[in-house]
Amino acid sequence: MTLITDVRLRRTLDSRGNPTVEADVLTESGGFGRAAAPSGASTGEYEAVERPPSEAIAAAREHAVPRLVGEAYAGNQREVDAILRAADGTDDFSEIGANSAVAISMAAAKAGADVLGAPLFQHLGGTFRGGNFPIPLGNVVGGGEHAADATDIQEFLAAPVGAPSVEDAVFANAAVHEAVANLLEERGVACGKGDEGAWAPSIDDAEAFEIVDEAVSLVEDEVGFEIGFGLDVAGAELYDSDSETYEYSDESRDTDEQIAYIAELVDEYDLVYVEDPLDEDDYDAFAELTDEVGDETLICGDDLFVTNTERLREGIDRDAANSILIKPNQIGTLSDAFDAIELAIENGYDPVVSHRSGETEDATIAHLAVATDAPFIKTGAVGGERTAKLNELIRIADDAT
Ligand SMILES: C=C(OP(=O)(O)O)C(=O)O
Numbered sequence: 001m002t003l004i005t006d007v008r009l010r011r012t013l014d015s016r017g018n019p020t021v022e023a024d025v026l027t028e029s030g031g032f033g034r035a036a037a038p039s040g041a042s043t044g045e046y047e048a049v050e051r052p053p054s055e056a057i058a059a060a061r062e063h064a065v066p067r068l069v070g071e072a073y074a075g076n077q078r079e080v081d082a083i084l085r086a087a088d089g090t091d092d093f094s095e096i097g098a099n100s101a102v103a104i105s106m107a108a109a110k111a112g113a114d115v116l117g118a119p120l121f122q123h124l125g126g127t128f129r130g131g132n133f134p135i136p137l138g139n140v141v142g143g144g145e146h147a148a149d150a151t152d153i154q155e156f157l158a159a160p161v162g163a164p165s166v167e168d169a170v171f172a173n174a175a176v177h178e179a180v181a182n183l184l185e186e187r188g189v190a191c192g193k194g195d196e197g198a199w200a201p202s203i204d205d206a207e208a209f210e211i212v213d214e215a216v217s218l219v220e221d222e223v224g225f226e227i228g229f230g231l232d233v234a235g236a237e238l239y240d241s242d243s244e245t246y247e248y249s250d251e252s253r254d255t256d257e258q259i260a261y262i263a264e265l266v267d268e269y270d271l272v273y274v275e276d277p278l279d280e281d282d283y284d285a286f287a288e289l290t291d292e293v294g295d296e297t298l299i300c301g302d303d304l305f306v307t308n309t310e311r312l313r314e315g316i317d318r319d320a321a322n323s324i325l326i327k328p329n330q331i332g333t334l335s336d337a338f339d340a341i342e343l344a345i346e347n348g349y350d351p352v353v354s355h356r357s358g359e360t361e362d363a364t365i366a367h368l369a370v371a372t373d374a375p376f377i378k379t380g381a382v383g384g385e386r387t388a389k390l391n392e393l394i395r396i397a398d399d400a401t
């Protein structure tokens with residue numbers, strides 16, 4: 001029933017106005033799935049390769065589509081993803097592009113779910129999923145590679161850890177986003193938004209900490225449950241490998257100073273989450289920081305692990321972190337993303353399913369998070385391509401009750 005009868009690929013727009021790859025997968029019994037690839041700006045060096053969409057589409061049409069149509073079953077995700085890998089023939093999807101691969105992989109999953117008449121999360125995770133929901137981490141202030149002339153730290157994230165429901169959590173993050181705007185206005189700081197819909201004011205990190213801390217407390221008082229906050233430092237973007245220092249606008253820190261600085265921030269602001277505090281090649285420094293503050297907060301590897309089980313295995317062996325960011329397009333297929341989540345959970349690492357800075361209306365990651373019982377999802381706080389995922393979580397929860 002789920003035999004694939006057609007795979008259509010086209011260029012569509014992403015949230016930055018750049019072209020991306022959209023895939024449609026059709027099956028023998030009329031099943032249909034559509035998905036589109038997101039795209040990073042602060043990409044990790046070890047990610048699977050995104051090719052220019054026209055090239056990725058041409059290469060996938062030549063190498064992957066003929067191996068899928070009439071040959072593979074959309075309901076068999078591992079088979080589809082193995083064919084994508086074999087058709088590509090490289091370790092990093094540099095032939096058909098991770099953007100073509102992930103779009104086809106996610107579209108096949110949706111077509112498989114469509115034939116079954118099951119929600120995507122249930123097709124991916126089984127019938128007993130849908131009882132637990134991830135806590136959304138919402139980007140409320142940001143800079144780095146996501147906005148010019150804003151904070152050095154890439155993302156300041158609201159983390160409504162005490163929310164009684166996913167709906168409460170989603171609305172709490174939007175309220176923190178609004179509270180930040182009000183506080184900025186009171187201080188006479190005009191600003192626009194960065195790629196992920198976070199405010200991108202021209203202020204230093206110290207002032208951003210003050211504002212986000214205050215916004216979180218204000219909303220916490222309003223809603224009556226605990227809201228923490230976290231960071232994506234995007235350390236690899238700050239790190240200068242020649243001088244071996246982390247370059248902030250006002251300061252330069254060597255690795256020991258960077259570890260001490262992050263540990264201080266964890267204590268001062270009770271941070272519940274710190275992503276990529278250090279460079280993507282520095283497992284040792286990650287391990288040192290995790291040893292220092294890993295009992296108090298999540299130390300999450302994004303560019304460090306790039307959703308790759310080999311890199312995660314190394315991190316586990318070296319006690320480098322206690323959490324991993326999961327971005328399906330960093331590795332190229334849903335099966336690979338699943339394997340990374342399972343390896344993480346088996347080893348006590350919290351998986352955080354994540355959007356990219358360049359996004360689409362696709363909401364697959366909401367289903368992936370529910371399907372795998374992931375404790376967190378990072379998908380922004382506001383903006384259509386962000387609320388596509390947040391509202392999908394609300395719908396899944398609503399359908400489950
Ligand atoms: C979402 C992120 O940004 P990008 O997609 O630019 O890598 C991130 O670094 O976690």
Ligand SMILES: [Mg+2]
Pocket residue numbers: 232234275276302303325
């Ligand atoms: Mg990151």
